[in-house]
Amino acid sequence: MYILSKAIYYKYNKKNTAVTIKYNINNPSKPTGVNIKGKLTKAQYYSYSKYIIKYIDKYNKAPNSVKTK
Numbered sequence: 001m002y003i004l005s006k007a008i009y010y011k012y013n014k015k016n017t018a019v020t021i022k023y024n025i026n027n028p029s030k031p032t033g034v035n036i037k038g039k040l041t042k043a044q045y046y047s048y049s050k051y052i053i054k055y056i057d058k059y060n061k062a063p064n065s066v067k068t069k
Contacts, residue, residue, distance in 0.1 A: 001025075002056050005049035012046040026061035033065040044068065 006019040055063045
C-alpha cells in the first residue's frame with residue numbers, strides 16, 4: 001500500500017526518483033469498508049495516496065479505511 005501510494009504520488013507530481021521502501025509497517029488495527037463500484041479521477045487517486053502516505057509515516061501502520069464520495 002505504501003509503495004503503491006508513493007508511486008502514484010510521484011507520478012502525479014512528475015517526480016522521477018526512486019521510491020524508498022519502508023519496512024515493518026503494521027496492518028490496520030480494525031479494517032472496515034465495503035467494495036464500491038465507480039470511477040476515481042487522477043486527482044482523487046492523488047488525494048488518497050497522499051493521505052495514506054501521511055498516515056503510514058505518522059503511525060507506522062496502514063489506515064483502517066479511506067473514505068470517498
